[in-house]
Amino acid sequence: xxxxxxxxxxxxxxxxxxxxxxxxxxxxxxxxxxxxxxxxxxxxxxxxxxxxxxxxxxxxxxxxxxxxxxxxxxxxxxxxxxxxxxxxxxxxxxxxxxxxxxxxxxxxxxxxxxxxxxxxxxxxxxxxxxxxxxxxxxxxxxxxxxxxxxxxxxxxxxxxxxxxxxxxxxxxxxxxxxxxxxxxxxxxxxxxxxxxxxxxxxxxxxxxxxxxxxxxxxxxxxxxxxxxxxxxxxxxxxxxxxxxxxxxxxxxxxxxxxxxxxxxxxxxxxxxxxxxxxxxxxxxxxxxxxxxxxxxxxxxxxxxxxxxxxxxxxxxxxxxxxxxxxxxxxxxxxxxxxxxxxxxxxxxxxxxxxxxxxxxxxxxxxxxxxxxxxxxxxxxxxxxxxxxxxxxxxxxxxxxxxxxxxxxxxxxxxxxxxxxxxxxxxxxxxxxxxxxxxxxxxxxxxxxxxxxxxxxxxxxxxxxxxxxxx
Numbered sequence: 001x002x003x004x005x006x007x008x009x010x011x012x013x014x015x016x017x018x019x020x021x022x023x024x025x026x027x028x029x030x031x032x033x034x035x036x037x038x039x040x041x042x043x044x045x046x047x048x049x050x051x052x053x054x055x056x057x058x059x060x061x062x063x064x065x066x067x068x069x070x071x072x073x074x075x076x077x078x079x080x081x082x083x084x085x086x087x088x089x090x091x092x093x094x095x096x097x098x099x100x101x102x103x104x105x106x107x108x109x110x111x112x113x114x115x116x117x118x119x120x121x122x123x124x125x126x127x128x129x130x131x132x133x134x135x136x137x138x139x140x141x142x143x144x145x146x147x148x149x150x151x152x153x154x155x156x157x158x159x160x161x162x163x164x165x166x167x168x169x170x171x172x173x174x175x176x177x178x179x180x181x182x183x184x185x186x187x188x189x190x191x192x193x194x195x196x197x198x199x200x201x202x203x204x205x206x207x208x209x210x211x212x213x214x215x216x217x218x219x220x221x222x223x224x225x226x227x228x229x230x231x232x233x234x235x236x237x238x239x240x241x242x243x244x245x246x247x248x249x250x251x252x253x254x255x256x257x258x259x260x261x262x263x264x265x266x267x268x269x270x271x272x273x274x275x276x277x278x279x280x281x282x283x284x285x286x287x288x289x290x291x292x293x294x295x296x297x298x299x300x301x302x303x304x305x306x307x308x309x310x311x312x313x314x315x316x317x318x319x320x321x322x323x324x325x326x327x328x329x330x331x332x333x334x335x336x337x338x339x340x341x342x343x344x345x346x347x348x349x350x351x352x353x354x355x356x357x358x359x360x361x362x363x364x365x366x367x368x369x370x371x372x373x374x375x376x377x378x379x380x381x382x383x384x385x386x387x388x389x390x391x392x393x394x395x396x397x398x399x400x401x402x403x404x405x406x407x408x409x410x411x412x413x414x415x416x417x418x419x420x421x422x423x424x425x426x427x428x429x430x431x432x433x434x435x436x437x438x439x440x441x442x443x444x445x446x447x448x449x450x451x452x453x454x455x456x457x458x459x460x461x462x463x464x465x466x467x468x469x470x
Contacts, residue, residue: 022109022127022411023049024205026092026186026217027227028193028243032060033214035091036083038227043073043093045226046219048271049127050095057110057123059188060088064120068094068108090193090243092186094125097413106149110188113161121164122189126153127219128182128203128411132470136178156183168194172240172253181467182262182410184235186217192244193217196253200260200466201237202410202457204276208232215243220274234277260466263447263456264412267401268309268372279451282312287450288400288442289316289370296440297321298368298396306371306383307331307355313400314370323368328361329383355383363391373401374441375414377421377434384435397434399441402461409469414460 023046027038039056054076055068065085069076073095080086094109112123130136130152137155141147145158159178163171168189182202187194195217197205208216208229216229224231235241238254262269265276272282292313303325305314311327318325332353367387374380374397384395403422407414417423421430422441431439444461448454459465 022097022125023047023095023219023223024092024125024127024184024186024217025094025219025223026090026125026193026195027214028090028216029214030089030245031213032087032089035088036077036080036086038216039086039091039093040073040077041226042216042218042223043095045223045271046095047073049219049269050097053096053105053108054094055096055108055110056086056091056093057112057120057125057188058086058088059090059191059193060085062191064112064123064188066110066112066120066123068110070105070108090188092123092125092188092193094127104150107151107153109153111149111151111154111157113157113164122160122187124153124157124160124188125186126156127184127205128198129409130155130179130181130183131409131467132180135470139178152181155179156185160187168192168242169240169249169251169253172196172251176238176254180470184219192242194240194242195235196240197235197237199238199254199256200258200457202260202262202466204261204265204270205235206231206233207235207241215248217241220270220276222271222274225273231275258466259453259455260457261455262410262412263451263458264373264401264408264460266451267447269412272309272312284450285309285312285372285400286316286319288447289313289318289398290320291316291446291450292370292398292400292440292442293317293320295443295446296398296438298438299323300366300368300394300396302326302328302361302365303368303370304329306369310369310371310400313372313398314368317368317370317398321368326361328358330356330358332356355386357386357390359390362387364393365391366394366396367392368396368398369436370398370400372399373404374399374421374434375404376419377425377430381434388435394437395435396438397436397440399439401442402444402447402458403441404460406460406463408460408465410457410459410465410467412460 025042053070057066109125110123112120115121133152140158159175163174183198184203184205208224208231210229238257242249270281274281303318303323305311405423
């Protein structure tokens with residue numbers, strides 16, 4: 001099971017063999033502003049949530065203009081020849097990793113629908129995943145709605161288009177009866193920007209303000225910080241916030257509201273300088289390391305954090321244990337996927353290009369390694385091998401998340417269950433596979449204690465989701 005001989009290149013180069021969800025960002029003002037720069041800064045702050053493609057739609061003089069392509073945010077903004085075309089009074093943007101519907105340029109967001117004159121009538125960006133896509137798509141095709149792409153976002157777009165003659169808040173009351181899953185959405189329609197979340201609030205969405213009349217929406221608070229916006233609050237589950245020339249209005253379009261924000265946001269997806277539901281992400285990750293030491297203490301010479309997301313928990317473990325934290329795994333930040341490596345021996349060497357140990361600090365030492373999670377286990381196994389070759393006397397692995405036993409169907413492109421190592425190996429079998437002297441995962445109960453609530457989605461750790469897959 002899980003033979004290293006069959007590792008693919010992506011597993012070796014990317015230490016997180018699961019794709020992040022997407023990032024959405026938007027701004028609204030009753031007057032024309034520099035939406036070009038604001039969108040560039042805000043989307044760049046959310047680049048960690050999606051690096052496959054990006055795009056933006058701008059509302060200018062009553063018309064929606066859209067540009068999108070594969071690649072990173074700054075590269076795409078450089079390709080815009082006339083930036084004044086994208087200076088309007090409202091805009092929405094998206095940084096993308098593909099989930100439902102797969103890749104392909106037709107699925108790059110924003111997606112838009114046209115009116116009878118062939119001009120964009122409204123535009124949408126979406127973070128999350130619908131679970132009844134195929135069934136609903138067939139229903140909408142029967143209603144003569146046109147489909148161009150293959151994503152769940154287009155299914156939502158066409159469902160909204162079907163009710164386009166209604167005010168947007170009334171349309172969402174109807175659409176919510178049709179769609180099931182996770183969605184945080186920004187929508188440009190006519191002279192308005194609408195922001196809404198699914199009734200479980202599984203994917204995050206914050207709102208902030210610049211001055212007196214510029215409203216900003218972002219998947220994470222770091223997007224607000226990037227444009228100098230003051231955090232106002234989070235969009236609530238089942239709420240739609242509408243910005244228009246008449247002001248800002250809020251409606252609850254669903255009666256089935258509950259708070260079930262994805263707990264993995266705190267563990268890995270969110271930037272450490274973000275704030276989720278009043279909790280500083282960095283502080284919570286440090287606390288997870290402290291909690292891990294309480295849960296599984298060990299005597300060692302040094303604590304190592306796998307860069308970058310394992311470092312805060314390693315600092316916490318060090319603080320709780322008194323074992324010194326040593327940043328002795330050096331990350332090459334310029335690692336790409338452009339290598340062509342024909343042999344397995346050389347493919348395994350690629351891990352040294354990504355993470356290289358400082359050997360004199362490792363030889364003969366008892367080490368505690370902290371990482372945010374263990375998914376397939378392949379990179380963890382090869383990292384342990386590198387440390388053994390560097391002369392580590394003992395290696396004790398600690399995961400700052402519970403064991404991942406179930407794939408997510410609500411917006412994270414995660415491996416299948418047969419590829420999730422903790423769904424197939426347990427206890428000593430998993431410890432021996434990784435080649436470590438001890439292994440411990442943060443318990444689900446301790447994670448709930450750190451979050452201060454059970455009102456989150458813990459599906460990838462328990463197999464129980466707020467919305468089940470169809």
